[in-house]
Amino acid sequence: MIDEMSGLYRQLLGQLGEDPDREGLVDTPKRAAKAMQFLTQGYRQDIQSLINDAVFSSDNDEMVVVRDIELYSMCEHHMLPFVGKCHIGYLPDGKVLGLSKFARIVDMFARRLQIQENLTKQIANCVEEVTGARGVGVIVESKHMCMMMRGVEKQNSSMTTSVMTGQFRESSATRSEFMRLAGY
Numbered sequence: 001m002i003d004e005m006s007g008l009y010r011q012l013l014g015q016l017g018e019d020p021d022r023e024g025l026v027d028t029p030k031r032a033a034k035a036m037q038f039l040t041q042g043y044r045q046d047i048q049s050l051i052n053d054a055v056f057s058s059d060n061d062e063m064v065v066v067r068d069i070e071l072y073s074m075c076e077h078h079m080l081p082f083v084g085k086c087h088i089g090y091l092p093d094g095k096v097l098g099l100s101k102f103a104r105i106v107d108m109f110a111r112r113l114q115i116q117e118n119l120t121k122q123i124a125n126c127v128e129e130v131t132g133a134r135g136v137g138v139i140v141e142s143k144h145m146c147m148m149m150r151g152v153e154k155q156n157s158s159m160t161t162s163v164m165t166g167q168f169r170e171s172s173a174t175r176s177e178f179m180r181l182a183g184y
């Protein structure tokens, strides 16, 4: 896969008017292919091995919030990065998830070609499925390079998306508690 992708990057360099054989670029196709593979590794990950049974029984049924998980993804329209943070809250129902797994779930979905709305929903659905929670809230706030480096070239706008399920959707008190704990 790396070799084939390197070939494509080499062609791309040629299309850009570059000389792929000049000193600075000799290893670039391979590096770019490896980088792209890393940035899209979410396609090749499996949720079961990622969670690795790190779901623990607990009789604490109060809200858990993990905030400020940094997020690097790429938009499916331009294949340019969008960068930001994600906050996840859930109401456990007898089971809690290992803390690091929230960040792993975010990365698994972020390292694919995405739109932010779908990414937010996929994270929420996954946390809900894995924990069997009474409700899940996910907020993603990010800046899109396709709006900053090109296109409308707006440097200061950011996009916030949220998905609330179960009790987070039904109860405004639960939602408010989540927003407060997430720092809003």
Ligand SMILES: Nc1nc2c(ncn2[C@@H]2O[C@H](COP(=O)(O)OP(=O)(O)OP(=O)(O)O)[C@@H](O)[C@H]2O)c(=O)[nH]1
Pocket (backbone or CB within 6 Å): 075, 076, 077, 114, 115, 116, 117, 144, 146, 147, 150, 151, 152
């Ligand atoms: N809703 C949403 N839109 C996104 C996201 N990432 C990129 N976009 C938008 O996708 C749209 C694609 O619009 P097109 O008109 O097909 O593409 P374009 O000519 O490159 O658009 P401009 O960016 O306006 O120059 C743009 O409005 C982007 O800002 C995302 O995560 N969510």
Ligand SMILES: [Zn+2]
Pocket (backbone or CB within 6 Å): 075, 076, 077, 078, 079, 080, 144, 146, 147
């Ligand atoms: Zn884009």
